[in-house]
Amino acid sequence: MTSKMLAYFREKEQGNETEHVYDSQCPFCSVQCKMQLIESRSGNRRRYKTIGKANPTSNGRLCIKGMHAHQHALHKERLTQPMIKSDGQFVPISWAEALDYIKENITELQQKYGYDAMSVYGSASITNEEAYLMGKFARVALKTKYIDYNGRLCMSAAASAATLTLGIDRGMTNGLQEIPEAECLILAGTNIGECQPTLMPYFEQAKKNGAFIIAVDPRETSTTKLANLHLQLKPGTDAALYNGILHVIFQEDLIDSEFLTTSANGYEEVKxxxxxxxxxxxxxxxxxxERDIRRAATEFATPKTGMIFSARGVEQQTDGSISVRNLLNILLATGKFGKHACGYGAITGQSNGQGAREHGQKADQLPGYRSIENLEDRKYIANVWGISEEELPRKGVSAFEMIEKIDAGEIKGMFLLCSNPVVSNPNAHFVKAALAKLSFLVAVDLFLSETAKLADLILPSTSYLEDEGTMTNFEGRVTVRKAMMKPLGEAKHDWQILCLIAETLGAGHLFSFNSAEEIFNELRVASRGGKADYYGMSYSRLHENEGLLWPCPNEGHSGTNRLFEEGFAHTDRKAKMVVVPNKPEVAKEKTCPKYPLYLTTGRVMSHYLTGVQTRKSSSLEARNFESYVEIHPETAMRYNVKDQKLVKIESKRGSIIVRSKITKAIRKDTLFVPFHWDEGQNVNRLVAADLDPTCRMPSFKVSAVKLTLV
Structure with a gap:
């Protein structure tokens, strides 16, 4: 074929090419970057490209996960119809048959064992509307007290610490735009460079402006490389480190005495x-x-402005909640709240980790951050829901404790939505065995996850490109996520599935919603007057303002950029400082001759949570197609381990085999393994089921292990 003919056909093909643009926002981390998916069609060929869209949080930036998110949403293995397990195999059935099956099994279990025989396991990756509806569904349609969610494994330590100390839990207490103007920043157990990379320019600009940055992490990461001072602590010793910093602050009289006197209780005891x-x-x-501890204390306490950020490195421990309270003690001692470029930020992990923990998925919680044990809160929500207060169940237990109750035979059924507890929970062998004991398990998901494989029935859900709703990012900014694609096959939105099942169970009149916006309008009323007050928001206002930060109590309110300018959220308007012991109430696993190394876990940039979505993306899977273990060169030499070789890591609970990665970025006494893989590479098989006594967070970050050659 001649070059002229080729040019002719190319021009003809281009002439027939059409383009579709889909507005959305990233389904992964808590930054919630706005973006557009551009689909080009030419005949049967389709090409996709994702571009960032201007927004107040990430300013149009995207990371590699956002750029390739569409690959999982359009994957050929997406579930597109209900599937029932028959003779060990999943076979398709109609929605009508699926709903009848659900009604039959739930009714039978609850008639025989009571309402609490059913449990609900939710997610922090669903919309606010769906999180709200999950809480209502559990307590009104199923009438069970057993509901919790996978955010328990992510944000519970920071949430409980902020609530107990400050009286309110919002991801950031002040504006994201203030970060570049802070004179000192502490990044405690947070690897923003890989986990929330589109936020890094804020910290890079702060450093350009002269900020002193302190990073606390057992590893060297892209985040610690930005720091002026890296405190490479032993895993699990965060609480003691912050006691050391406080020791210097009080010893050198670097405190804000006036602020402590007027705004904080308990400071004399802490001092x-x-x-x-x-x-x-x-x-x-x-x-x-000692030199580095002293330097960290003086560098943070001396300037007038400063901020502290924490994430899972601090929080996923048996003293995670009180360790975060010690970070808040540091901020309070130096008077760095309620002022410009001063405050705290909990870097939320999951996409809707903030919003999903505000409106009723937690075991002890009602919408608007109300308490399920408070009589006035119960009466208010019961009235919104159209039931009597006496009909509302009391509080249940945390996510992992629900699994323990399943193992003990107290819970017989589970409704599981957008979560993968077989991979994400500690002591993963135990979790899988416990869930296998359920008499009835319904899983709602995009894919046949490791947990969904155990289900009796799987219901197909919609992706971020198809499911509209609001999300609350780590700042506390509520935005509307547009979703312009049609659902694949017979897949339904999570909120539609909940409404259909509620109708099947006889509660349809309380779940008669026709859109996500209708649910949001009920959520607004349910949150009114609560700590997380969304009442002044509407879809139109959220669109017009590119999101609003809660609390937003009325439609004339512009949202709250900075908390605590006029006092804290306790009744006396004072924060509560607390004495933090060096050693935790619930002991962490210690190394010993048999298990001589510490193991810590975390993320890599190309994957998200248990990897169910990102491992379906060819571009992301290619970057990290298998797990690995970071080993210090001297440690590797001691165990005769060569780089890029398979090794076995073993704890008291199990073992995995992963590939070695020899690096000086890790402490000599510590190994690091990411947690995005399943089966023989699932690092959570090695993690103990010890829980924080305050928030019931498992201790993912500290395990004792041994290392051997394969």
Missing amino acids: QWVLSLELTEISAITGVS
Whole structure:
């Protein structure tokens, strides 16, 4: 064929090419970057490209996950019709048959064992409307007290710490735009460079402006490389490290005395406690030198402005909640709340980790951050829902404790939505065995996940490109996520599935919603007057303002950029400082001759949570197609481990086989393994089921293990 003919056909093909643009926002991390998917069609060929869209949070930036998110949403293995297990195999059935099956099984279980025989396991990756409806569905349609969600494994420590200390839990207490103007920043157990990379320019600009950055992490990461000072502490010793910093702050009289007197309770007790501690001992506990502890304290306390950010590195421990409270103690001691470029930020992990924990998925919670045990809160929500207060169940238990109750035979059935507890929970062998005991398991998902494989019935859900609704990012900014694609096959939105099942169970008159916006309008009323007050928001206002930060109590309110300018959220308007012991109430696993190394876990940039979505993306899977273990060169030499070789990591609970990655970025006494893989590479098989006594967070970040060659 001649070049002229080729040009002719190319021009003809281009002439027939059509383009569709789909507005959406990223389904992965808590930044919630706005974006557009551009679909080009030419004959039967389709090409896709994702571009960032201007927004107040990430300013149009995208990371590699957002750029390739469409690959899982359009994947050929998406579930598109209800599937029932028959003789160990899943076969398709109609929605009518699926709903009849659900009604039959739930009714039978609850008639025989009571309403609490059913449980609900939710997600922090669903919309606010769906999170709200999950809480209502559990307590009104199923009438069970057993509901919790996978955010328990992610944000519960920071949420409980902020609530107990400050009286309110919002991801950031001040504006994201203030970060570049802070004079000192502490990044505690957070690897923003890989987990929320579109936020990094804020911190990079702060450093350009002269900010002193302190990073706390057992590993060297792209985030710690930005820091002026890296405190490479021993895993699990965060609480003691922050006691050391407080010791220096009080010893050197670097406190804000006026602020402490007018705005904080408990500071005298904290002062006496930390001054009684020996910095030499704290240095020995943490592995951080006295010089570095002193420098961190003076660099943070001396300037007028400063902010602290924490994430899972601090929080996923048996003293995660109180360790975060110690970080808040540091901010309070130095008076860095309620002022410009001062405050705290909990870097939420999941896409809707903030919103999903505000409106009723937690075991002890009602919408608007109300308490299910508070009589006035119960009466208010019961009235919104059209039931009597007496009909509302009381509080249940945390996510992992529900699994323990399944194992013990107290819970017989589970409704599971957009979560994969077989991979995400600690002691994963136990979790899988426990869920296999259920008499009835319904899973709602995009794919046949490791947990969905255990289900009796699977219901197909819609992706972020198809399911409209609001999301609340880590700032506390509520935005509307547009979804312009039609659902694949017979897939339905999560809120539609909940409404259909509620109708099947006889509660349809309380779930008669026709759109996500209708649900949001009920959520607004349910949250009214609560700490997380969305009442002043509407879809039109959220579109016009590119999102609003809660609390937003009325339609004339512009949202709250900075909290605590006029006092804290406790009744006396004061924050509550607390004495934090160096050693946790629930002991963490210690190394010993048999298990001589610490194991810690975390993310990589190209994957998200248990990898169910990102491992379906060819572009992301190609970057990290298998798990690995980071080993210090001296440790590798001691165990005769070569780079890129398979090794076995074993704890008291199980073992995995992964590939070695020898690097000086890790401590000599510590191994690091990411948690995005399943089966023989599922690092959570090695993690103990010890829980934080306050928030019931598992201790993912500290396990004792041994290393051997395969």
